[in-house]
Amino acid sequence: MEVYADYAATTPVKQEVVDKMMDIYAVHYGNPSSIHSVGRNARKHLDDSRRSVKQALGAKQNEIIFTSGATESNNTAIKGIAYAQRYKGNHIITTKIEHHSVLHVFEQLEKEGFDVTYLDVDHQGLVQLDQLKEVITEQTILVSIMFVNNEIGTVQPMYEIDSIVADSNALLHVDAVQAIGHLDINFHDFNIDAMSITAHKFGGPKGVGALVVKEGTPLQFLQLGGEQEAKRRAGTENLPQIVGFAEALKLATEHLNENNIHLMNLKNQFLVSLQERSIPFELNGSMTESTGHIVNLYFPFIDVETILTLLDLANIYVSSGSACTAGTTTPSHVLVAMYEHDDRAKHSVRFSFNEQTTEQEVKYIATEIHKIYHKFKEDI
Structure with a gap:
């Protein structure tokens, strides 16, 4: 997929x-x-x-x-x-x-x-x-x-x-x-x-x-x-x-209202799928004061460059933050401002969806992250 x-x-x-x-x-x-x-x-x-x-x-x-x-x-x-x-x-x-x-x-x-x-x-x-x-x-x-x-x-x-x-x-x-x-x-x-x-x-x-x-x-x-x-x-x-x-x-x-309902459902489904697989993560930002299309997650067991590469090999295309800073090694200024240090930014990934995204795709992402976690969990 x-x-x-x-x-x-x-x-x-x-x-x-x-x-x-x-x-x-x-x-x-x-x-x-x-x-x-x-x-x-x-x-x-x-x-x-x-x-x-x-x-x-x-x-x-x-x-x-x-x-x-x-x-x-x-x-x-x-x-x-x-x-x-x-x-x-x-x-x-x-x-x-x-x-x-x-x-x-x-x-x-x-x-x-x-x-x-x-x-x-x-x-x-x-x-x-x-x-x-x-x-x-x-x-x-x-x-x-x-x-x-x-x-x-x-x-x-x-x-x-x-x-x-x-x-x-x-x-x-x-x-x-x-x-x-x-x-x-x-x-x-x-x-x-x-x-x-x-x-x-x-x-x-x-x-x-x-x-x-x-x-x-x-x-x-x-x-x-x-x-x-x-x-x-x-x-x-x-x-x-x-x-x-x-x-x-x-x-x-x-189509704003129907798209928003779909996106909030996807966001919840994604987080639940990660929890069901016992993958350690934390949400960067707010669950309530936010839109449904962006989910930024902190994975303590792996650095961002590695997980992005492994997800790409699994044909999952995500990013560490703004596309305008792609290719740089500078930690996200957004996460640094929120948490006052850059360690969290070095382990965080942005997933963003739209009305075309399906529950099957979201579950596939969670499954592949689960595989990655089992490869790296001994480093936690």
Whole structure:
């Protein structure tokens, strides 16, 4: 059996999405900025996609900016707000467990003279709200906190966070990459000023995403050139990718509830299967304050490189954490922040599922881990 269990890294493109994209490549190939009929036809598909995205996210149409994905969206939001608001203050806040497309931007801004606070998290990966209240000052201009952590699946208390930020002078940016398709998010139910998403996490193509920016939010746009995206993001729009993104988002939100039930059942089945086989493990993160699609486990009897290799030989494809740090030997910064040392990170594996994952596949993973455990248990 072959089991892909790394859906938090990327998902296969759904056939309905491919069909929509191929129609654009083959028939509606015009440049949306051209004024002739072929260009106007392409513009119609671009506008239709923007309407579809805004409907799925509960945003306004003019608040949707199409980008190349989460990294660009995060960079644009964080730098753009920081630079635009710098005249008001110099303090910006994020957490120690953000994706590197957020953390590295904050590190760069710190080198440019911004005062940065990196919030701690508890053993479940949850932000400490009291600390957030304590560190926000009149000089704070930006807070950036991810909705769902990409390594452990913990869901942050976003209503409480946005309430704290709303009572300050700061603006709030949210990386919602792992939340889409798993949480029912209506953009205007929150006091979020900017939100990043990317298509390939929920059955869309790689290389396309969006930055949702609340109307009236001051933001300095850094990519210069043409007047695309209402003069906010220069460059010819990648229409086939955008159409695919819109279709994938529509499908993900339409089937959200049934997919979540399936994923929570899988998560429980996986943990029970490991327990039934007396495999020693501990859950990294929260069982309740989390999504169903990510399960991060600590196996004390084996190091992460060895278990990943053995699982790969058994045709089980998982990871140790973010795909953006694959190939490095650096322990997960998320787990280090949670447990204050790197030993646990060196023995932890991330399993991530989606609606295509079956109970049979989950049980197969547990069976293969059981075989590995019996080979290595004498080292415990």
